[in-house]
Amino acid sequence: MAEITAAAVKELRERSGAGMMDCKKALSENGGDMEAAVDWLRTKGLAAAAKKSSRTAAEGLVGVAVAGTKGAAVEVNSETDFVAKNDQFQAFVREVTQVALSVGDDVEAIKTAAMPSGTTVGDVLTHNIATIGENQSIRRAKRLEVAQGAIVPYVHNAASAGLGKIGVLVALESDAGADVLEPLGKQIAMHIAAAFPLALDENGLDQDVLERERQIATEKAAESGKPAEIIAKMVDGSVKKFAKENALLSQLFVMDNKTPIADVVAKAGKDAGTTIVLKDYVRFQLGEGIEKEESDFAAEVAATAGISK
CATH class of the missing domain: 3.30.479.20 (Elongation factor Ts, dimerisation domain)
Incomplete structure (x- = not known):
């Protein structure tokens, strides 16, 4: 049997787009013959991955x-x-x-x-x-x-255990027990899923995002025809409002729409007789920021059949 080298496997991977183990098997099955191995992968439907990589x-x-x-x-x-x-x-x-x-x-x-x-x-x-x-x-x-405390997970409209289209993690640092941290983390996670904060606190907000808001606010305020010093105050007020509404700790809790999240955490800690710190969070929403391709199904079918529309 011909020796299958790492270099040969690498070359076949690059040519076919197939996985390493599939490439190694293809070479073994074909005595190390590169062209035969490519054909073998194609017949098994394993050489198509690279061609699919350009699709959204x-x-x-x-x-x-x-x-x-x-x-x-x-x-x-x-x-x-x-x-x-x-x-x-x-x-x-x-x-x-x-x-x-x-x-x-x-x-x-x-x-x-x-x-x-x-x-x-x-x-x-x-x-x-x-x-x-x-x-x-x-x-x-x-x-x-966290060094001590709990990481609480939440999946909105779960497709299966731990899987869905919106996934949230909440990091709570505290010596409080799970009976305190788990329900608190779950409520905050549900808030995060619904409210879509952009950062943990105002200092964490992207400066480019804030600058864009400032430009928008400036254009709106300029239409008021008020003096420059008044316009400046209006702009500052608009940016501060945006920051408050988009930083998690200053957002109003969706459960009552009046209590800032920072106060919700502080009260939970006070009730438990200890300190609870909302250290961090993650909110992943499927496909956010990805520009989807618009497809014309009829055109795709016609193209496949070699018919021009």
Whole structure:
């Protein structure tokens, strides 16, 4: 049997877009013959992944998982919502979320990490693209950790355990018990899912976003025809209002629409006789910020059939 080198496997991966283990098997099955291995992958439907990589993947699932005082959220995209209901895809998202618990936020590091099967995440992803037949991608990940306390997960309209289209993690640092932190974290997580804060506090808001709001407020105030010093105060007031409404700690709790989240946390700590700190949060909404391609189904069918419209 011909020796299968790492260089040959790498070359076949680059040519076919198939996973590492599939490439190694293809070369083994074909005595190391590169062209025969390419054809073998094509006949198995495993060389199609690279061609699918240019298609927009804006559907999929968000996964959340917690282990002890660590939690992770991951967004894995697919082209259609149909794939998000696929058992193979759901299992992959769950396993990738578990990997993120150990590896952290870096997507490239996640891709090179090993799955429970021993195969890397990246290779399983490539294999899934080929076998499921749609482009898929690991878009982003975030891990939270507290020294003491709880990471509380929440999935809005869960498709399955720990999987859905909006995933939230809340990091509460405290020596309070789970009987206090879990329900508090759940309520705050539900608020986050509904209210979509842009940062934990006002200092964390993106300066570019604030500057854009300032420009908008300036244009609106200028239309009032009031003196410059009045316009300046109006603009400052508008920007401060925006910051207050979009920072989590100063947002009004959706449950009563009058209590700032910071006060909700403080009261829970006072009632428990200890300090509770809302340290951080994650809110991943599936596909946010991705520009979806508009498709003309009739045109696609006509193109496939070689018919011009």
